[in-house]
Amino acid sequence: MRFVVFFSVVLFVFMVIFFCMTFVDKPLLIERSLSFQEVESSINDVEPEVVMTNKMKEGVMNHVEIYTTKTCPYCDKAKKLLMKKSVSYHEVDVSSDAELRQSMTDRANGRRTVPQIFINSVSIGGCDDLYALDAAGKLDMLLKDTQ
Numbered sequence: 001m002r003f004v005v006f007f008s009v010v011l012f013v014f015m016v017i018f019f020c021m022t023f024v025d026k027p028l029l030i031e032r033s034l035s036f037q038e039v040e041s042s043i044n045d046v047e048p049e050v051v052m053t054n055k056m057k058e059g060v061m062n063h064v065e066i067y068t069t070k071t072c073p074y075c076d077k078a079k080k081l082l083m084k085k086s087v088s089y090h091e092v093d094v095s096s097d098a099e100l101r102q103s104m105t106d107r108a109n110g111r112r113t114v115p116q117i118f119i120n121s122v123s124i125g126g127c128d129d130l131y132a133l134d135a136a137g138k139l140d141m142l143l144k145d146t147q
Contacts, residue, residue, distance in 0.1 A: 067104040069095035074127035
C-alpha cells in the first residue's frame, strides 16, 4: 500500500513539472539578454535632440512602456523600481495576446522575454538592464524632465 501511495505522489509531481514546462509562459533558454554595454551604446546612439523633438511633438515627457505577463516576478520587480522612482508607465500585458507578444518581439529586436522596457521608444531591455542602469546612475538621467 505504501508503495502505491509513494508511486502516486511521484507520478503527480512529475505531471506537475511536465505541465509547467510545457504550458506555463516562460522565456526561452536560448535567448540572451543584452549586456549593460550594449544597452548603454544603444541609448547613446540616439541623438538627444531627436528624442527631445519627438517628445515635444508627442506632448509626452519620459514615456515609459513595459511589456509584462501576469505571473512574471521580474515584471513586478521592474515595476516596483519604477514606482519607487515615481515614474508613471504604460503597461502592456502580453500573456494572452500573440499579436501583442509579436509586436513586443519586433520592437525588442527579437527578444521574447518579459519584461521588455522602453523609455522614450528606446529599448533598454529587461529588469536586470533597468537595475543596471539605476546602479550606474544613468536611469535617473533617462527619466528626468528636461522642460
